[in-house]
Amino acid sequence: MKITVMGQGYIGLPTAITLSGAGFEVCGFDVNQKTIEQLQSGKIHIVEPGLQLAFDEAVAGGHLHFSSELAPSDVFYIAVPTPFYQDDSGAHKADLKYVESAGRMAGKLLKPENLVILESTVPPRTSEMLARVLSEESGIDMDKIHVAHCPERVIPGNMMFELKNNDRIVGARTPEAAEMAAAIYKKVLEKGVVHKTDDLTAEMCKLTENTFRDVNIAYANELSIICDKMGIDVFELIKLANCHPRVNILTPGVGVGGHCIAVDPWFIYEQFPEEAKVIHASRVRNENKPRFVAEKVIGSLAKVTDTVGVLGLSYKPDVDDMRESPSLELCQILKEKGVNFIACDPFAPYGDLNGISNVSFDEILEKADYLVITLGHTLFKDNKELIAKKPFYDCVGLMEK
Ligand SMILES: NC(=O)c1ccc[n+]([C@@H]2O[C@H](COP(=O)([O-])OP(=O)(O)OC[C@H]3O[C@@H](n4cnc5c(N)ncnc54)[C@H](O)[C@@H]3O)[C@@H](O)[C@H]2O)c1
Structure with a gap:
């Protein structure tokens, strides 16, 4: 099976290496020519423990190569940026142009039996937008396009371990896509378990995880400001409070x-400003x-x-x-x-x-x-x-x- 990983950044490169280690034929594709040239020259362009060694092994194994030209593939992974921008009123909006452009590029080559896996973190209903774009470009009926959203949850600094050992959420738009994506992750994972769901729940799951951390840190930051006014040590306070078994x-x-974490809560707030009060207050606390x-x-x-x-x-x-x-x-x-x-x-x-x-x-x-x-x-x-x-x-x- 040939897999093309679109986007060779912090997520796409380690993913391509890990997939090749699991026995797939992998092409790392990026629109940034310099990135591809550097990878082709044998040197990685990001700092991550163990990554250069894993890269060297994968390239030497002959099942990983890099290209700035997108070619037909059985599976297209999308690991492109999903930043936000602020509009004229200052509102935070998800910038989905990279996902859309990757979708249009893959769509031009897509065949009905192919699978597209969206790994980027995205706002609710982006998988649906991606399926529409793929359908427009390929001419395949939208309901027959196989798209799965499998959000990446690795932490920089421990990626090579977590890529194989974290549980994965597979949120698919068709039953076939769910089976195809789950089969790939099962081949990659050592300890991690695959959990299947629908695409919307998978999108919201990733946002929920990161927002949970943002809200928790906002609470810690708020405590630090209160403790400063009280003249007590916030780090000692939190250490003591965390002795409680459920804190x-x-x-x-x-x-x-x-x-x-600084971006994803905005993806929920953008679509639910009336409901997402705690999420918004936490973001503002952390930004200030x-x-x-x-x-x-x-x-x-x-x-x-x-x-x-x-x-x-x-x-x-x-x-x-x-x-x-x-x-x-x-x-x-x-x-x-x-x-x-x-x-x-x-x-x-x-x-x-x-x-x-x-x-x-x-x-x-x-x-x-x-x-x-x-x-x-x-x-x-x-x-x-x-x-x-x-x-x-x-x-x-x-x-x-
Ligand atoms: N970095 C992390 O720790 C992390 C963790 C979990 C999830 N994510 C999510 O993963 C996604 C990717 O993040 P990243 O940190 O790897 O970004 P990155 O900026 O490091 O890499 C993205 C790459 O995509 C390339 N790109 C842009 N458009 C493209 C296209 N149409 N085709 C091919 N390549 C294209 C860029 O040139 C760049 O090299 C984001 O949605 C991010 O939120 C990141």
Whole structure:
């Protein structure tokens, strides 16, 4: 069986590698020529533990290749971006142009027996839109198009394990699509279990999972602001509350970032603004947290001319992904307020990053008068004593005993 994975980013590339390891003939396809050239040259373009090794093994096995030209295939996976944009009124809207364009490209080659698996995270009824687009391009009746939505749930940093061991939701539009998609995932999965449902439930399932985390973190962030007013340690409070067998509050931070948790709740709110009150309030709470942190930091500086050192720019520890990163938002606010600042993120290139000076750990320790810990990168965890020599504001509880 030949599988083409459309989109060779954080999700598509590890997926292509894993599928090839499970015995499928796989083509990694991307519209970005540079990405394909780099992969063809034998070097991966994202940071993920174990990925380069798995890539080398898959390519050497002869069942994985990369192309910037889409060719006929038995199965088309779609793993393209699904960001949001803000319209003129400031409302958050899902941007589905990548899904639609991938669908139109696959539709031109689609045969009735083929399967299309949508792995991107999408708003409710996107699978239906995809089936319509595939039908328009292929001329196949929409009810006969085999589309399954199988949302990806892996966590960056542990993808190669989770791709084989997480349970998978297979939300299909036809019984044939459900069987075909389930058979593929069963071949890939070691411990994970396949759960079959309809496409709309699968779409909502992924959004529900990420929104659950956003709401929980919003609660933690709200507690951090309340604790700050009360003068008590929020990290100790949460640790104690979590001793309760049925309480599990997540960790506060500088906000919430990334391509998923900071985005997906908007997909529900866009379609249900009257109903999604808790979801909306949580999003707003998390979006406002960098401003709270900036004000705390500015209020703590000994002199207005002091240099603030921001420890961490990516959206989570030990990854290079900066999409929707609240640390970047914090830097932006510091800049607006005229604060001198530098940053250190070992996963980003040193130098100027769109107006943010990213320096080495040694340099930030030397030059900053005040440190803000926005992330628990291992480099920072391993050097707590050095950080503690400066005054600091700890957003994530890194310096807790
Ligand atoms: N990154 C994560 O941790 C994660 C986790 C779970 C789910 N997801 C979801 O997976 C999807 C993909 O995310 P990602 O992080 O891999 O994005 P990404 O930006 O890393 O990669 C997407 C790739 O798709 C390519 N692309 C765009 N249009 C295309 C087309 N028509 N045909 C072929 N390629 C095309 C882009 O060039 C890019 O290389 C998103 O919906 C995201 O929400 C991501």
